[in-house]
Amino acid sequence: MLGYAWKRSEETSLWLEEVNSPRALAWVTSHNESVPESGHLYDRILSILDSKEKIAYASCLKKGWFYNFWQDSDHELGIWRRVSEKDYPSDSPNWEVVIDIDELNREEPGNEWRWKGATVLDDDEADREDLVLVKLSKGGGDAVVIREFSLTRKCFLAANENPFNIPEGKTSVSYMSRDCLLVGTDLKTSESLTDSGYPRQPRKWVRGTRLEDSTVVFTGNTQDVSVSSHFSSHQGFCYHTTCQSLTFYTSEYFIHEVSGKFKSPLKMDSPLRVRIPKDAEMDIFADQIIVELRSDWLQFASGSLLATPTANVLANRDFVASDFQILFQPKANTALKSFSKSVSSIVIIYLEDVCSKSVLWRFIGGRFASEGESLTVPGSEFGEIECWAVNSKFSESFWTSTEGYTIPVTLSIVDGLNPSDSRVLKQAPAKYDVTDVVVKQEFAISKDGTKIPFFMIYKNDSQSFPRKTLLYGYGGFEISLTPSYSATFGAAWIEHGYVYVVANIRGGGEYGPKWHQAALRENRNKAYEDFEAVAERLLSDGITSKELLGCMGGSNGGLLVGNEIVRSPHLFSAVVCQVPLLDMQRYNKLLAGASWMVSIGFFKQCF
Numbered sequence: 001m002l003g004y005a006w007k008r009s010e011e012t013s014l015w016l017e018e019v020n021s022p023r024a025l026a027w028v029t030s031h032n033e034s035v036p037e038s039g040h041l042y043d044r045i046l047s048i049l050d051s052k053e054k055i056a057y058a059s060c061l062k063k064g065w066f067y068n069f070w071q072d073s074d075h076e077l078g079i080w081r082r083v084s085e086k087d088y089p090s091d092s093p094n095w096e097v098v099i100d101i102d103e104l105n106r107e108e109p110g111n112e113w114r115w116k117g118a119t120v121l122d123d124d125e126a127d128r129e130d131l132v133l134v135k136l137s138k139g140g141g142d143a144v145v146i147r148e149f150s151l152t153r154k155c156f157l158a159a160n161e162n163p164f165n166i167p168e169g170k171t172s173v174s175y176m177s178r179d180c181l182l183v184g185t186d187l188k189t190s191e192s193l194t195d196s197g198y199p200r201q202p203r204k205w206v207r208g209t210r211l212e213d214s215t216v217v218f219t220g221n222t223q224d225v226s227v228s229s230h231f232s233s234h235q236g237f238c239y240h241t242t243c244q245s246l247t248f249y250t251s252e253y254f255i256h257e258v259s260g261k262f263k264s265p266l267k268m269d270s271p272l273r274v275r276i277p278k279d280a281e282m283d284i285f286a287d288q289i290i291v292e293l294r295s296d297w298l299q300f301a302s303g304s305l306l307a308t309p310t311a312n313v314l315a316n317r318d319f320v321a322s323d324f325q326i327l328f329q330p331k332a333n334t335a336l337k338s339f340s341k342s343v344s345s346i347v348i349i350y351l352e353d354v355c356s357k358s359v360l361w362r363f364i365g366g367r368f369a370s371e372g373e374s375l376t377v378p379g380s381e382f383g384e385i386e387c388w389a390v391n392s393k394f395s396e397s398f399w400t401s402t403e404g405y406t407i408p409v410t411l412s413i414v415d416g417l418n419p420s421d422s423r424v425l426k427q428a429p430a431k432y433d434v435t436d437v438v439v440k441q442e443f444a445i446s447k448d449g450t451k452i453p454f455f456m457i458y459k460n461d462s463q464s465f466p467r468k469t470l471l472y473g474y475g476g477f478e479i480s481l482t483p484s485y486s487a488t489f490g491a492a493w494i495e496h497g498y499v500y501v502v503a504n505i506r507g508g509g510e511y512g513p514k515w516h517q518a519a520l521r522e523n524r525n526k527a528y529e530d531f532e533a534v535a536e537r538l539l540s541d542g543i544t545s546k547e548l549l550g551c552m553g554g555s556n557g558g559l560l561v562g563n564e565i566v567r568s569p570h571l572f573s574a575v576v577c578q579v580p581l582l583d584m585q586r587y588n589k590l591l592a593g594a595s596w597m598v599s600i601g602f603f604k605q606c607f
Contacts, residue, residue: 017586017589017590020139020141041491041492044491045488045491045492048431048487048488048491049488050072050073051431052072052073053428053429054428055401055409055411055426055427055428056068056070056093056426057399057401057411058083058088060085060390060391060395061118061120061132061151061391062120062130062151063085063391063394064084064085065082065083065084065085066082066083066084066085066088067080067081067082067098068080068081068082068083068095069081069115069117070095075100075101075102076102077101077102077105077113077114077115078101078102078115079097079098079099079100079101079102080097080098080099080101080115080118081095081096081097081098082095082096082098083095083096088425089423089425089426098151098154099115099134099149099154101113101114101115104136111136111138112138112139112140113136113137113138114136114137114138114139114140115135115136115137116135116136116137116144117135118132118133118134118135118149119132119133119135119173119174119175120132120175121175121178122175122233122393128178129150129151129152129153130150130151130152131148131149131150131151131157131175131178132148132149132151133146133147133148133149133164133173133175133181134146134147134148134149134156135171138168142170143168143169143170143171143186144168144169144170144171145165145166145167145168146164146165146166146171146173147163147165147166148163148164148165162207162208164181164183164205164207166183166185166211167185167186168186169185169186169199170185170186170193170197170198170199170226171183171184171185171186171199172184172185172198172199172202172226172228172229172230173185174229174230174231174232175231176204176231176240177231178207179206179207179208180204180205180206180207181204181205182202182203182204182205182217182229182230182231182240183202183203183205183211183214184198184199184200184201184202184203184226184227184228184229185199185211186199187201187211187212191219194220194221194222194223194224194225194226194227195222195223196224196225196226198225198226198227198245199226199227199228200219200220200221200222200224200226200227201216201218201219201220201227202216202217202218202227202228202229202242203215203216203217204217204229217229217242217256217271218242218244218254218271220244224244224245224246225245225246225247225248226245227242227243227244227245228242228243228245229241229242229243229256230242230243232284233260233393234284234285234286234341234392234393235261235285235286235287235343235344236260236261237258237260237261237262237284237286237287237310238258238259238260239255239257239258239284240255240256240257240258241253241254241255241256241282241284242254242256242271243282246278248477249279249294249478250278250279251278251279251281252273252274252278253273253274253276253282254271254272254273254274255268255271255272255274255313255314256268256271256272258310258314261287262287262310266314272313272314272316274289274313275313275317275318275319276291276297276319277293277294277295277297279293279294279295279513280292280293280294280295280297281294283341284310285307285341285346285363286363287309287310287311287366288307288308288309288310288363289307289308289309289310289312289313290305290306290307290327290339290346291305291306291307291308291324292304292305292306292336292339293305293306293513294513294517295513298319298320298321298324299321300321300324300326300329301329301330302330302512302513302514303328303329303330303335303336303512303513303514304326304328304329304330304336305326305327305328305329305336305339305348306324306325306326306327307324307325307327307368308323308324308325309323309366325367325368327339327346327348327361327368328348328350328359330350330511330512333352333353333511334350334351334352334357334511335350335351335480335509335510335511335512335515336348336350336351336512337349337350337351337356337480337482337509338386338387340387340388340389340392340398341389341392342389342390342392342395342396342397342398342416343392343393343394343395343396343416344362344363344364344396344416344417345360345361345362345363345396345416345417346360346361346363346368347359347360347361347375347387347398347416347419348360348361349385349386349387351480351482351510351511353441353453354441354453354455354480354481354482354483354504354510355381355382355383355384355482355483356379356383356384356385356482357374357385358374358375358377358385358387359372359373359374360373360374360375360416360419362416362417373419374419375387375398375400375414375419375422376414376419376420376421376422377400377402377410377412377414377422378402378410378412378424379402379404379407381439382404382405382439382441382455382483383402383403383404383407383483384402384403384404384482384483384484385400385401385402386400386401386402387399387400387401387414390413396415396416396417397413397414397415397416398413398414398416399411399412399413399414400412400413400414400422403483403484403485404439404483404484404485405437405439405455405457405483405484405485405486406434406437406439406457406485407485408427408428408429408430408431408485408487409427409428409485410424410426410427410428411424411425411426411427412424412425413425428485431487431490431491432487432490432491432494432495433490433495434490435459436459436460436461437457437458437459437460437494438457438458438459438460439455439456439457439483440455440456440457441453441454441455441456442454442455442456442537444503444530444533444534444536444537445533445537446506446526446529446530446533447526447529447532447533448526448529450506450518450526450530452503452504452505452506452530452533452534453504453510454501454502454503454504454534454537455483455501455502455504456499456500456501456543457494457499457500457501457502458494458497458498458499458500459494459495459497461497463497465542465543465544466542466543466544466545466548467497467498467499467543467544467548468498468499468544468548468550469498469499469500469501469538469543469544469548469549469550470493470498470499470500470501470550470551470552470576471501471503471531471534471535471538471549471550471551471552471572472500472501472502472503472551472552472553472557473502473503473505473531473534473551473552473553473557473560473561474505474507474508474553474554474555474556474557474560475503475505475506475507475508475519475527475530475531475556475557475560476507476508476527476556476557476559476560477507477508477516477556478508478509478513478516479508479509480504480508480509480510481502481503481504481508481510482510499538499543499544501534501538503530503531503534505519505527505530505531505534505560506518506519506526506527506530507519507520507524507526507527507556527560528560528563528564528567531551531560531564532564532567532568532571535549535551535568535571535572536571539571546570546571546572546573547573548573549571549572549573549574550572550573550574550575550576551564551572551574551575551576552575552576552578553576553577553578553580554578554579554580555578555579555580555581556581557578558577558578558579558580558581558582559580559581559582561575561576561577561580562575562577562580562582565577
């Protein structure tokens with residue numbers, strides 16, 4: 001039956017793969033028009049989504065200025081704007097518009113520009129023009145056009161200024177200096193792109209010359225996901241590196257040149273491979289290489305974060321365990337979530353049974369030192385912490401964003417030299433009534449005996465059980481479903497006394513790389529068994545009944561709940577399958593689908 005359904009779909013609906021074709025867009029429009037756009041609940045959710053009462057997150061590209069991209073009903077496509085560092089914390093900051101995307105589309109009709117970010121020139125020389133590379137997408141796709149922009153004059157560079165303008169492509173780009181870029185893009189040749197449509201051949205491009213004539217610095221393989229070169233610096237130590245992404249989760253890193261404060265600046269005759277496992281990730285901090293492990297290596301566990309002097313890499317020998325300092329090593333119930341670096345510190349955010357914790361390391365005398373210090377941030381028992389540097393080149397401060405299922409997002413700034421010095425800058429307003437709402441964490445036992453955590457959010461009022469219950473899941477790409485504030489779920493579901501459940505199934509990253517790897521390829525079924533175990537626990541505990549239980553997921557989560565339609569119709573009476581990736585015979589032919597093959601696994605394992 002499944003094979004017949006797929007064959008029929010291929011014969012009659014394959015045209016829907018052409019996502020921007022007039023026929024496909026007309027089909028989407030006709031179905032959108034069939035959705036009723038009225039009623040109190042619809043209007044309330046729309047008002048939540050359209051609310052201007054949201055935090056304007058900012059990035060500090062240059063000293064003294066905070067930049068933010070903002071969209072609202074007056075700026076549907078958005079404005080890129082800035083405000084002084086001193087004015088940002090105020091209730092009504094005096095924002096200055098830098099680029100108005102709506103206005104740009106009026107000036108350049110037919111392009112349908114969408115904002116995709118900016119790459120700044122790291123150049124602090126006095127009296128020099130501040131330059132950035134602005135990324136614009138036609139209609140919101142993955143490919144971007146890159147145009148050089150002056151922050152000083154608030155305009156794109158004119159043709160007679162020899163700007164670094166790059167045609168449309170899935171481009172990687174980095175300033176190496178004011179007059180030199182490292183760039184990988186689509187040059188309309190067979191050598192320039194991988195099979196996944198990403199850059200394969202990064203180049204060094206000098207201002208005033210043709211991109212096509214620029215020097216190739218590395219050539220990857222066509223079956224690679226992507227290849228990108230970068231110039232980065234920290235504390236005056238400068239690196240030219242290349243990342244060759246072999247698959248979605250494996251890469252090789254190469255060093256072309258080190259300069260700056262290194263005692264012996266070095267330019268290699270050929271790129272030097274960093275001898276770490278292919279599934280590890282690499283970063284830099286001053287004269288240190290930071291390594292994040294995805295598998296056990298030497299004496300270190302999967303999910304560890306390590307540091308070693310760059311000199312050990314340049315020695316071009318195999319590493320030994322004594323080369324490394326451990327910054328984080330997971331326990332049975334903990335996992336590395338992220339890390340961020342200021343001028344002289346690293347903050348590590350880790351999960352303990354899916355709830356966020358923090359630890360701070362200072363870089364002193366060529367080594368990292370920690371006294372077990374953690375950031376002082378507002379939060380709750382079941383909370384989420386995001387942390388990122390204000391600017392790792394010149395600031396010791398970190399932004400933190402905290403939230404929970406019943407606690408709106410709060411933005412604070414923390415001094416990395418004094419982590420107890422935390423200042424709340426912004427807090428989003430509450431958008432639903434949390435009176436009597438409780439958050440509980442429970443564990444289900446999957447088919448193979450693995451404990452699967454899940455959160456339940458519901459009103460602890462006089463209503464009896466069983467109740468209407470919505471079970472949400474994802475289970476892919478090492479993404480963790482940590483506690484987060486969702487006003488739409490709150491207003492549409494929790495306020496009405498219904499139960500909202502989030503399942504932390506394998507395939508995600510809640511307990512580190514091994515939690516993700518446990519549900520790949522031939523073991524993909526374990527993600528579905530975990531989800532079903534949570535559903536069975538809800539039924540056995542009397543929280544809900546089969547008639548009152550629905551499940552929901554989007555993208556990879558759409559594949560999850562799509563499988564439950566076939567696997568477990570005895571558990572669920574409703575399925576909300578959002579933007580699903582369901583066609584396991586053809587997904588690798590869609591957009592960047594070839595890069596997902598390692599994560600999605602085999603079609604035969606999905607049922």
